[in-house]
Amino acid sequence: MIAMIFQLTKNIPNILSSIRIIITIPFIFSLYDLILGTGSIISLLLFSIIIISDILDGYLARKLNFVSAFGANLDIFVRYFLFIFIYNYFMLFECCSNLVFIHCYF
Known part of the structure; x- marks a missing residue:
């Protein structure tokens, strides 16, 4: 039981x-x-x-x-997954320029 909880x-x-x-x-x-x-x-x-x-994931x-x-690679994958879709959204609807994302990401 203790081993399963751990x-x-x-x-x-x-x-x-x-x-x-x-x-x-x-x-x-x-x-x-x-x-x-409607989605803000x-x-x-x-x-x-x-x-x-x-934040909680990295801290824990x-x-x-x-x-x-595995956890480190999963975390990187999830982060790229999120930012790629956000980037595509903003580029698709031309909400901001490429320079903003380049500056914020690097």
């Missing part, structure tokens, strides 16, 4: 990253609702959850010493 605790950072992937999909659709003016609160809420889970992985190669 194993579940060890996977919490990876679970948070997986949840971020799931939340990113509705976030992307809520961005398209911004055109209609939902977009803000989902983006806040994504950012908080990203380092604090509890549950850093793994």
Whole structure:
């Protein structure tokens, strides 16, 4: 029983990253609702959850010493997944220039 709880605790950072992937999909659709003016609160809420889970994921992985190669790669994948879709959204609807994303990302 204790070993099972420890194993579940060890996977919490990876679970948070997986949840971020799931939340990113509705976030992307809520961005398209911004055109209609109906998705701004939902977009803000989902983006806040994504950012908080990203911060919490990294903090827990380092604090509890549950850093793994899989977790690090999953975190990077989720982050790129999110930013690629946000970038494509803004470029598709010409909401901002390429220079803003280049400056913010690097």
